[in-house]
Amino acid sequence: MTPKTAVIIGASHAAAQLSASLRQEGWDGDILVVGDEAYLPYQHPPLSKTFLSGDKTVADLYIRPAAFYEKNNIRFRQARVTAINRAQQSLTLDDGTSLAYDKLALCLGARVRKAGLPGEQLAGVHYLRTIADVQGIQPDVVAGKRAVIIGGGYIGLETAASLRKQGMEVVVLEMADRILQRVTAPALSAFYSRIHREEGVSIHTGVSVKALVGDTRVERVVCADGSEFPADLVIIGVGVVPNVELAQAAGLDVDNGITVDEFACTNDPAIVAAGDCANHFNAIYQRRMRLESVPNAGDQAKAAAASMCGVKKAYQSLPWFWSDQYDLKLQIAGLSQGYDRVVFRGDQANSRSFAAFYFQGARLIAADCINRPQEFMLSKKIILDNIVIEPGRLVDESVAVKDLLG
Numbered sequence: 001m002t003p004k005t006a007v008i009i010g011a012s013h014a015a016a017q018l019s020a021s022l023r024q025e026g027w028d029g030d031i032l033v034v035g036d037e038a039y040l041p042y043q044h045p046p047l048s049k050t051f052l053s054g055d056k057t058v059a060d061l062y063i064r065p066a067a068f069y070e071k072n073n074i075r076f077r078q079a080r081v082t083a084i085n086r087a088q089q090s091l092t093l094d095d096g097t098s099l100a101y102d103k104l105a106l107c108l109g110a111r112v113r114k115a116g117l118p119g120e121q122l123a124g125v126h127y128l129r130t131i132a133d134v135q136g137i138q139p140d141v142v143a144g145k146r147a148v149i150i151g152g153g154y155i156g157l158e159t160a161a162s163l164r165k166q167g168m169e170v171v172v173l174e175m176a177d178r179i180l181q182r183v184t185a186p187a188l189s190a191f192y193s194r195i196h197r198e199e200g201v202s203i204h205t206g207v208s209v210k211a212l213v214g215d216t217r218v219e220r221v222v223c224a225d226g227s228e229f230p231a232d233l234v235i236i237g238v239g240v241v242p243n244v245e246l247a248q249a250a251g252l253d254v255d256n257g258i259t260v261d262e263f264a265c266t267n268d269p270a271i272v273a274a275g276d277c278a279n280h281f282n283a284i285y286q287r288r289m290r291l292e293s294v295p296n297a298g299d300q301a302k303a304a305a306a307s308m309c310g311v312k313k314a315y316q317s318l319p320w321f322w323s324d325q326y327d328l329k330l331q332i333a334g335l336s337q338g339y340d341r342v343v344f345r346g347d348q349a350n351s352r353s354f355a356a357f358y359f360q361g362a363r364l365i366a367a368d369c370i371n372r373p374q375e376f377m378l379s380k381k382i383i384l385d386n387i388v389i390e391p392g393r394l395v396d397e398s399v400a401v402k403d404l405l406g
């Protein structure tokens with residue numbers, strides 16, 4: 001029998017796991033990863049944290065060393081795939097060549113959402129998604145100079161913390177009436193506002209940026225209400241959009257991501273998708289969703305690799321996330337959307353360590369745990385095992401975390 005060829009498009013978190021899992025599942029044909037960046041798969045979370053702050057180098061970011069891929073006979077090719085021809089099971093690359101596949105994995109990820117502001121082309125204005133983006137930002141990071149961050153989501157706030165650490169004067173501009181509005185409860189927004197202010201970051205909410213102004217370099221940020229912020233560096237962090245166009249043009253089902261089932265299969269039996277680009281049905285929350293996180297990319301990639309090998313392994317992990325800012329390690333278990341009550345264990349108003357538990361009726365659906373790893377582990381268990389626990393018991397700090405379920 002002719003050995004089969006698996007091609008993975010995209011060379012990041014999902015692809016790194018998927019290629020390794022293919023070998024673990026017994027795929028003995030070729031594995032070729034086609035990615036358009038100049039690097040082996042690397043970790044993205046440090047980009048806005050330790051890599052931006054200069055505490056990590058490119059070499060520290062690699063998910064696996066080159067030797068791992070060589071040993072497992074996983075090949076890489078740097079190119080951009082411009083078309084999928086499903087009838088012929090082949091791909092067109094931007095260098096004009098084509099490639100045949102027997103099984104195809106789409107690990108296309110997401111790209112930054114462009115704000116479309118006048119002046120975005122000025123020197124000193126950046127987005128942050130890749131190593132190349134951070135390398136473009138780094139020369140503009142100068143102690144004492146002024147940075148304006150547009151967008152008060154996790155990446156914007158992590159970036160603020162990293163720049164502050166490097167001695168920049170930092171302003172965060174957020175359009176909503178509180179930072180982190182899309183992802184967390186008001187008390188958490190208030191907590192992070194307090195911390196950033198304590199660290200010397202100036203946060204402005206309810207501010208709509210109108211334009212970036214300067215001669216060749218950005219000099220100031222102008223807002224719709226007429227306010228202006230001087231800027232030597234501007235970083236725009238207003239979310240991402242999934243890379244679905246390739247799949248859409250090939251006739252695959254797309255709806256806020258490439259539509260897949262719990263086995264990461266698309267509507268073409270030869271094609272799977274995983275990671276930021278995929279929209280899956282989540283059995284725990286009983287709805288479709290597209291997640292943007294490293295754990296999601298890894299766990300979904302495992303299901304996708306199994307499917308490519310003809311094995312059914314459902315992706316049914318609990319969504320979880322993290323964010324590092326200053327000395328704060330936030331770990332988020334589950335998804336809080338739709339909560340009707342939030343209770344706190346610890347003092348969110350004055351301390352730097354507490355857990356927020358989100359309930360929907362009697363059910364715990366999510367927890368934000370700041371410097372509280374034990375509460376994070378406990379929350380994952382409660383949510384996954386559907387354990388009913390009184391909110392009053394969770395907040396009672398006289399009961400040790402290990403005894404809460406006792």
Ligand SMILES: Cc1cc2nc3c(=O)[nH]c(=O)nc-3n(C[C@H](O)[C@H](O)[C@H](O)COP(=O)(O)OP(=O)(O)OC[C@H]3O[C@@H](n4cnc5c(N)ncnc54)[C@H](O)[C@@H]3O)c2cc1C
Binds near residue numbers: 013043108111323
């Ligand atoms: C600054 C930053 C901080 C983050 N922090 C955290 C964190 O703390 N915790 C967390 O869980 N997650 C974090 N994330 C999110 C996390 O990095 C993503 O969820 C993860 O990278 C998704 O992996 P992926 O493989 O699905 O896609 P991506 O990492 O987006 O990779 C997709 C790759 O495919 C390539 N590609 C796309 N189209 C083509 C094509 N046609 N041909 C060839 N190549 C193509 C892209 O260029 C890219 O290299 C962070 C992300 C960023 C940017």
